Structures are given as structure tokens and as C-alpha cells.
Amino acid sequence: MKALIKFLALVFVLGTTEGKVIRIPQDWPYIQTGIEMATDGDTVLVAPGRYLITHPSKRINFQGKAILLTSEKGADSTVIDGWEEYGPIVTFESGEDTNSIIDGFTITNGRSKRGAGILCRNNSSPKICNNIITGNEVDDVYDPDFGGLGAGICCDTASPVIVGNVITKNHCQGAYDFLGSGGGIFLRNSSASILNNTISENWATWGGGIANVFSNYVRIERNEIERNEAKEGWINAGAGVYCVFGSSILIADNTVTGNFGTEYCEGGGIYCKSNSVIIVGNTITNNSASPVGGIYTSSSSAQVSENNIYGNTHYGLYSSDTTGVVDADSNWWGDKTGPYHPTLNPGGLGDTVSNWVDFEPWLSKPAGVGDDPSPRALPQGFSLSQNWPNPFNENTVIRYSLLVGRQGQSGEGGSRARTTSTSYVSLKVYNILGQEVRTLVDEKLKPGKYEAVWNGKSNSGMAVASGVYFYRLKVGKFGQTRKMVLLR
Numbered sequence: 451m452k453a454l455i456k457f458l459a460l461v462f463v464l465g466t467t468e469g470k471v472i473r474i475p476q477d478w479p480y481i482q483t484g485i486e487m488a489t490d491g492d493t494v495l496v497a498p499g500r501y502l503i504t505h506p507s508k509r510i511n512f513q514g515k516a517i518l519l520t521s522e523k524g525a526d527s528t529v530i531d532g533w534e535e536y537g538p539i540v541t542f543e544s545g546e547d548t549n550s551i552i553d554g555f556t557i558t559n560g561r562s563k564r565g566a567g568i569l570c571r572n573n574s575s576p577k578i579c580n581n582i583i584t585g586n587e588v589d590d591v592y593d594p595d596f597g598g599l600g601a602g603i604c605c606d607t608a609s610p611v612i613v614g615n616v617i618t619k620n621h622c623q624g625a626y627d628f629l630g631s632g633g634g635i636f637l638r639n640s641s642a643s644i645l646n647n648t649i650s651e652n653w654a655t656w657g658g659g660i661a662n663v664f665s666n667y668v669r670i671e672r673n674e675i676e677r678n679e680a681k682e683g684w685i686n687a688g689a690g691v692y693c694v695f696g697s698s699i700l701i702a703d704n705t706v707t708g709n710f711g712t713e714y715c716e717g718g719g720i721y722c723k724s725n726s727v728i729i730v731g732n733t734i735t736n737n738s739a740s741p742v743g744g745i746y747t748s749s750s751s752a753q754v755s756e757n758n759i760y761g762n763t764h765y766g767l768y769s770s771d772t773t774g775v776v777d778a779d780s781n782w783w784g785d786k787t788g789p790y791h792p793t794l795n796p797g798g799l800g801d802t803v804s805n806w807v808d809f810e811p812w813l814s815k816p817a818g819v820g821d822d823p824s825p826r827a828l829p830q831g832f833s834l835s836q837n838w839p840n841p842f843n844e845n846t847v848i849r850y851s852l853l854v855g856r857q858g859q860s861g862e863g864g865s866r867a868r869t870t871s872t873s874y875v876s877l878k879v880y881n882i883l884g885q886e887v888r889t890l891v892d893e894k895l896k897p898g899k900y901e902a903v904w905n906g907k908s909n910s911g912m913a914v915a916s917g918v919y920f921y922r923l924k925v926g927k928f929g930q931t932r933k934m935v936l937l938r
Contacts (some may be wrong), residue, residue, distance in 0.1 A: 469517070471495055481519070481530070482508055490516040496555070498527035503535045510552075512576065514544030521554035525582040525616075532560035532586070538604075539567055539586075542574035548611055550576040560586040564636070565604030567620065575609040582616045583634075589623040598622050600636030600661075602652065607638070613645040622654035623682070630654050631692065632661035633678060641667040650676040655683035656721075657692030658709065665696040667839045673704045680739070681712040687746070688721030689739060695723065698839035703731040711739030717746030719762060727752045728836050730849075731817070738763040744801060746770070753777045753836045756851075758816045759801055760784025766801025767809075776807045780833060786814035834923045834930045841935035842906075848877065848890070849901045850923050872896050873925050879904055880920045887914060890921075906936050913938075 469491030472484045481501055484494040494517060503509055510519070510530065521528035532539045539560040540552060552568075560566035566586035568578060583602045601620035603612060617634040633652030635644065642665070649659045658678030662668055670691065680686035690709035693699050699722075706719045718739030720729065727749065734757055737743045743763030745754065748770045759766040759781050766783060769776045783789040783800025789809050790798040803809050835849040852873060877891035888909055890902040904921070907913050916938045922931040 469493060473497070474501075475499075480508055482510055485510065485512060485515065485517065485519065488515055488517045490549075493518045493520065496521045496528055498523050500529040500531055502531050502533045503539060504533055506535065506537065509535070509537060510540040512542050512544065512546050512550050512552075514546055514550075516547065516549035518551045518553065520551070524554050525556045525580065528554065529556040529558060531558055532566070536561055538562050538565045538569035540569070541565070542568075542570045542576045542608070542610075543572045544574065545572065546574040546576045548575055548577045550574075552576065552578055552581065554580050556582040556584065558583075558585045560601075562588055564588055564599040564606070566601050568603045569600075569606075570604070570608035570610050570640075571606040573607055573609075575611075577611045577613070578603065578615060579611075580614045582618075584616070584618045584620065586620045587623070588621075598630045598654075599638070600632040601654070602632075602634045604632065604636045605638070605640040605642055607640060609641045611643045611645070612647060613643070614647065616648045616650075618648070618650045618652065620652045630683060631656040631663065633658045635660045637662045637665045637668060640665045643669045644671070644673060645669065646672045648674045648676070650674065650678065653679040653681055655680060656687050658689045660691045661688065662691070662693040662696060662699065664694075665699075667698045668693075668696065668700070669838075670699070670701045671703055675704055675706045675709065677708045677710075679710055679712065680715050680718075684714075686711045686713065686715040686739075688717045689715060690718070690737060691720045691722075692717070693720075693722050693727060697726045698841065699727045700838045701727070701729045701732060704733075706732055706734045707736050709737045714741070715739035716742055718743040720745045722747040722752055723749055726836075726840050728838055729754045729757060730835055731756050733758045734762065734766075735759070736761040740764060742768040744768075747776060755780045755835065756817050756833060758782045759789075762801050764802065765804055767807055768804040769806040770804075772806055774806070778803070778807050778809045779811055780813060780817075781809070782813040782816045783809075788812040788814075832923065832925045832928070832930070834921075834932060836932055837904075837921065837934045841937045843937050845903050845905050846934060847901050847903055848921055849899070850877065851899045852895055852897045852925060876922075876924045877902055878922055880922065881914075882918055882920075887919065906938075 471493045474484045474496045478484045557567045566588045567583045586601045588601045601622045602617045621633050622630045633654035634649040652658050658680045659675045675690045678689050680689035689711045690706045709718050711718050718737035719734045742765045744766040746768050785799035788795050788798040789800045789803040833851045837846045837848045872894050875895045879888040
């Protein structure tokens with residue numbers, strides 16, 4: 451069935467493209483030769499087999515071309531093997547955009563100082579989809595100043611779309627600073643969309659699954675991030691996901707489970723030291739590390755909401771930032787009594803939370819499971835998430851939810867408001883003077899999850915100036931407001 455689906459997809463792609471089809475090995479014996487003979491709009495179609503990189507000239511380099519490199523029958527039967535050649539197996543470094551696509555290969559046995567499987571750099575923005583990226587290794591032996599980064603995929607000043615891949619059993623070795631980061635994926639000074647991948651059993655010192663350093667506008671959504679490991683450093687961090695020194699990071703709707711750190715490790719599931727990080731809608735469970743198994747954050751600007759966080763060792767959520775309080779309401783902590791805190795909720799039987807965390811209200815059932823009569827439970831009301839990206843300069847997305855329940859208490863919190871069926875909903879943007887700038891939603895809606903996009907324009911269609919703006923959701927007589935920043 452998978453082969454049939456792949457065949458039908460190829461028929462559609464090849465039947466609609468305006469370029470020519472170059473077949474490997476029928477037309478040319480090597481994949482790279484096919485790429486060199488291709489022009490923008492062409493497809494390089496590779497037959498099943500194992501293609502060995504036995505010489506630097508056989509490495510895959512797209513050379514800036516907008517082409518589709520794809521296999522006839524999928525990743526299971528089409529292997530690009532790094533073999534004994536030192537260097538990335540696949541490279542994008544000439545400003546490629548999302549019309550440069552690699553689809554449907556197993557990429558394995560790469561060995562390099564960075565990006566042993568795939569290297570993206572120099573403002574390239576390719577699409578990497580439906581591949582198996584496995585058994586690749588990076589080290590800092592040949593470059594102690596910039597090695598050991600991104601064994602599976604390394605992105606340095608790049609904006610790739612990474613979707614539908616299996617990224618597994620890759621590992622990093624490094625000794626200093628951020629070296630030894632990103633066993634599965636490493637991002638630096640990059641903006642990436644990481645969507646619908648399985649990222650498992652990779653290891654590194656920092657970010658066994660994903661490491662994100664100095665990067666802005668990163669989406670990590672709907673991935674399975676499992677059984678990755680942070681190890682071999684004097685301090686390890688972020689066995690599943692590691693994010694530092696960036697902003698506007700969205701971690702949403704992922705499963706982050708079974709990741710673990712050896713020796714001293716901050717954040718078995720997620721380590722976060724970035725501004726404007728939103729962690730929403732995830733299942734973060736059974737991660738283990740000492741001193742923090744679940745989420746470690748050193749930024750009070752993080753928003754942690756609507757997640758299922760349970761079964762993690764030591765802490766489900768730990769904040770080391772004493773200058774502010776992490777917004778962590780509307781999460782399920784593994785028990786209806788809520789998270790354990792020695793003074794704020796000593797009767798809680800769920801995962802432990804630290805000081806400097808606002809965990810009320812919490813969910814008394816896992817997020818997304820049925821109706822809940824508890825007055826603490828957000829699924830009976832509405833929620834308004836932080837916009838993403840924030841700050842932004844073109845478009846920003848505002849997510850909100852309306853869920854079935856009883857009518858409850860009134861007030862500004864939003865989390866105590868409840869909608870019975872169809873409700874009148876408004877979502878408006880205001881400037882710092884309280885003047886209405888834009889109406890995004892003004893209608894009756896049924897319970898469900900929604901999102902609205904604001905493009906930085908007023909109701910009259912004029913672009914508004916840079917600055918601080920507020921968006922307000924009203925459901926009946928209940929309301930909630932959040933702040934966002936527009937940068938032109």
C-alpha cells in the first residue's frame with residue numbers, strides 16, 4: 451500500500467511539473483551528476499538501491515537549484531550511504547528555497563564536524579521531507595572551534611522546512627560551549643519549521659533530540675520526540691529539546707516522552723532559556739533527569755499551558771528565574787489534585803513544580819479528554835494563547851479555544867468562563883491608548899479550537915506603526931487580554 455501511495459504521488463508530481471525528469475541510474479550513474487545536469491523545475495528520480503559516497507564528488511549538493519530530488523519507492527528502499535567519506539552527505543548552501551526538495555531517502559553513515567546527514571547554511575531554505583536520517587555522527591576532532599553540531603541535520607543561518615522525517619540514532623560529540631549539540635537537529639541563527647517528524651534515540655550533550663541556539667521564529671509542532679539522551683558533558687541539558695538565546699519559539703502539540711539525561715542534566719524533556727517561548731498542547735511524560743526531568747526554564751517569559759505533564763522525575767516544571775513568574779495555568783499534572791508544591795499545594799499528587807511558577811488553575815483531567823465539572827478545569831471554558839511569533843513584523847497567529855461546560859463565575863480570568871454551546875465571540879486588537887485597531891473575529895462560534903491571523907493592518911487596511919498592541923478575546927461577558935509587539 452505504501453508503494454502504491456508513493457507511485458500515485460510521483461505520477462501526480464511528475465505529471466504536473468514543467469521540467470524534465472532525470473532518472474538515476476538509467477540516465478546518469480550518480481545522484482550528484484543528475485543534479486548537475488538538472489535545471490530549475492526538473493526532477494531527479496532515483497531508483498531503489500544503495501548509493502555510496504565513496505568520493506567528495508559524489509556528495510549531494512543542490513548548488514542553488516530549485517529541483518525535486520526524490521526516490522521512486524521511498525526511503526526504505528533507497529539509501530544514500532556516507533560510507534567512509536568525511537563530510538556532510540547532503541548540503542544546501544547556495545540560497546536554495548522551498549522549491550529545492552529532498553524527499554524519500556534513507557540518509558545514513560555520515561560523519562562530519564557538523565551536519566553529517568544534512569547541512570543547511572548560507573540562508574538556504576530547502577524542504578526536507580519523508581526521509582529516514584539515521585546512524586550519522588558529528589565530532590569536533592577536525593574543528594574544535596565549530597564542530598560537534600547537528601548529527602542528523604545542522605542548520606546554520608538557514609530557514610528549512612523539516613517535515614515527515616524519521617530522525618533516529620544520530621549522535622554528537624563535542625567538548626566546549628555548544629559543541630556536542632543537536633543529536634537529531636541543530637539550529638543556529640536560523641528560522642525553521644519542524645513538523646510531523648519522529649525524532650528518537652539520538653544523543654548529544656545538549657539537545658539530544660533538537661538543539662536551538664540564537665534562533666528566532668522557530669516552530670516545533672506535532673512531532674514525536676522520544677527516548678533521546680543528553681550525556682557526556684559535565685553539565686547536560688534538554689535531552690528532548692534544548693532552546694537558548696532565541697525568541698518567538700513555538701513548541702506545540704508534540705509528544706515528548708521517555709527522554710533522559712545522565713549525570714547532572716537540566717531538563718530531561720525540555721530545557722528553555724529563550725524569550726517568548728510558548729509551550730502549548732504537548733504531552734510531556736516519563737522523562738527523567740536530575741535535577742529536573744520535565745521542563746527546565748530560566749526565562750519567566752515562557753508560557754506553559756494546555757499540556758499534559760506527568761510521570762517526570764523530580765520536577766514536572768522548574769523555573770530558575772526569580773525575577774518573574776512563569777505562566778503555567780491549565781495543565782494536567784497527572785492527578786486531579788494538581789501538581790505538588792510543598793507550600794502552595796501540599797496535597798497535590800501530580801508532578802512537582804518549583805517556586806516562581808503560577809500553576810493555577812490546573813486541569814483535573816488530561817487535556818482533550820471529555821468534559822470536566824471541576825471549576826479549575828479550563829476545558830469547560832475558553833483559553834487565549836500568546837500570539838506567535840512575538841515580536842513579529844508581518845503576520846502573527848493568535849490561537850484560542852472555546853470548550854463545552856456549565857456557566858460559571860464571572861471575571862477577567864477567562865479560565866473560569868464557560869460556554870454552553872454556540873457563543874458570541876469577539877477578538878479585537880487595541881493600541882496602547884485603548885483605541886480599537888482591528889476586529890479579527892465578530893461572530894457566533896461553536897466550541898472548538900480556532901486561530902486568527904493579524905497582518906499588522908487596521909480595519910481600514912492601513913499598515914500600523916511598530917509598537918506594543920493588545921488583543922482581547924471576549925466570550926459573552928467574560929474576557930481575556932494579552933500583549934504583543936509589532937516590529938517593522
